[in-house]
Amino acid sequence: MSVRHIDVPYSVSANTDNCLLRGVLDRVGDKWSVLIMSLLLDGPRRYSDLRRVIDGISPRMLTLTLRGLERDGLVLRKVTPTTPPKVDYSLTQVGRTLSGQVSELIGWAEQHYAYISDSRRRYDEKG
Amino acid sequence: MSVRHIDVPYSVSANTDNCLLRGVLDRVGDKWSVLIMSLLLDGPRRYSDLRRVIDGISPRMLTLTLRGLERDGLVLRKVTPTTPPKVDYSLTQVGRTLSGQVSELIGWAEQHYAYISDSRRRYDEKG
DNA sequence: CAGGATCCTAGTGGATACTG
DNA sequence: CAGTATCCACTAGGATCCTG
Numbered sequence: 001m002s003v004r005h006i007d008v009p010y011s012v013s014a015n016t017d018n019c020l021l022r023g024v025l026d027r028v029g030d031k032w033s034v035l036i037m038s039l040l041l042d043g044p045r046r047y048s049d050l051r052r053v054i055d056g057i058s059p060r061m062l063t064l065t066l067r068g069l070e071r072d073g074l075v076l077r078k079v080t081p082t083t084p085p086k087v088d089y090s091l092t093q094v095g096r097t098l099s100g101q102v103s104e105l106i107g108w109a110e111q112h113y114a115y116i117s118d119s120r121r122r123y124d125e126k127g
Numbered sequence: 128m129s130v131r132h133i134d135v136p137y138s139v140s141a142n143t144d145n146c147l148l149r150g151v152l153d154r155v156g157d158k159w160s161v162l163i164m165s166l167l168l169d170g171p172r173r174y175s176d177l178r179r180v181i182d183g184i185s186p187r188m189l190t191l192t193l194r195g196l197e198r199d200g201l202v203l204r205k206v207t208p209t210t211p212p213k214v215d216y217s218l219t220q221v222g223r224t225l226s227g228q229v230s231e232l233i234g235w236a237e238q239h240y241a242y243i244s245d246s247r248r249r250y251d252e253k254g
Numbered sequence: 255c256a257g258g259a260t261c262c263t264a265g266t267g268g269a270t271a272c273t274g
Numbered sequence: 275c276a277g278t279a280t281c282c283a284c285t286a287g288g289a290t291c292c293t294g
Contacts, residue, residue, distance in 0.1 A: 020236050020237065020240045020243075021161075021233055021236050023236075023243070024232065024233075024235070024236040025155060025156055025161060025232075026156060028152060028155060028156055028232070029152055029153060029155055029156010029157065030156065030286080030287095031286080031287070032287095034148075034152060046255085046256090047255075047256050047257075048255060048256070051256090056288090057288095058287075058288055058289065058290090059256080059257065059258085059290095060257090060258085060259090060287080060288075060289085060290095061286090061287060061288075062256095062257090063256080063257060063258080064286095064287090070250065071246065071247050071250040071251075072243050072246055072247060073242060073243060073245075073246030073247075073250075079256095082255095083255090083294095084255040084256075085255055085256060085257095085294090086255075086256090087255080087256060087257090094239055094242055094243075097235065097239070098235060098239075101231060101232050101235045102232075104228060104231060105151060105152075105155070105228050105229075105232065106148055106151075108151070108224065108225060108228045109147050109148050109150075109151040110147065112221055112224070112225075113147045115200060115221055116147075116150070116199050116200060116221075118200075119198065119199055119200030120198055120199060120200075123197065123198040123200075124198075157266085157267095158266080158267070159267095173275085173276090174275075174276050174277075175275060175276070178276090183268090184268095185267075185268055185269065185270090186270095186276080186277065186278085187267080187268080187269090187270095187277095187278085187279090188266090188267060188268075189276095189277090190276085190277060190278085191266095191267090206276095209275095210274095210275090211275040211276075212274090212275055212276060212277090213275075213276090214275080214276060214277085
């Protein structure tokens with residue numbers, strides 16, 4: 001038996017395409033999505049605002065990440081066509097629930113931080 | 128103000144080093160960790176067993192991923208020095224809790240699968 | 255202001271051959 | 275059996291410059 005779908009306890013596949021889980025894991029795992037969503041939890045923000053506030057992000061990656069989030073319906077992009085233009089980004093309701101999930105994960109990380117650090121130290125010291 | 132630490136609602140940093148969250152997100156986001164942990168939820172497995180059962184993984188990545196999980200104290204490696212050798216991998220208690228967290232995330236993904244697919248389709252169709 | 259277009263690098267992962 | 279050791283490909287992401 002080869003793993004394409006594991007039925008218990010949930011479906012996982014290494015297959016990049018057409019796997020719903022892969023998409024979510026990739027998003028959560030990428031460099032900027034979680035950070036951006038966490039910022040938007042506090043309320044809408046403009047593009048330049050995000051750019052200023054996020055340390056070290058390139059315009060390219062900011063746009064790419066926002067587009068990805070928008071495409072998935074996690075973030076809403078609202079253009080006000082003035083000159084110069086104004087673009088606000090906000091979390092959708094679903095985006096908000098994902099942020100909630102992620103914050104659970106972060107809670108886990110905080111809770112087990114010491115354990116993991118210790119484990120790594122011990123692993124690195126003696127083979 | 129530049130984002131190194133966001134206090135509300137949780138700390139996120141783009142900084143690769145010394146960020147506890149980054150490590151967890153990277154692990155969850157990588158290609159094989161979640162899959163392997165989900166398999167180990169059912170019980171211990173041998174190296175060759177994992178290799179056979181995981182579709183498309185290279186020995187290199189299997190070892191690398193297992194080592195990473197072991198280093199973080201998520202997976203336990205137990206060697207039985209017979210000839211030929213036998214090595215069993217199992218989840219630690221902490222590894223089990225992380226798997227639990229991840230399965231929550233997967234629950235989220237399943238719950239919002241239709242929404243996301245729709246959103247993508249609409250986004251791709253019209254600009 | 256809010257990006258698009260380019261070019262480039264580094265890290266992640268694949269393929270395969272070999273070994274204690 | 276349970277890995278190493280190499281070599282290679284691909285892509286996520288960074289740096290810059292340009293524009294409606």
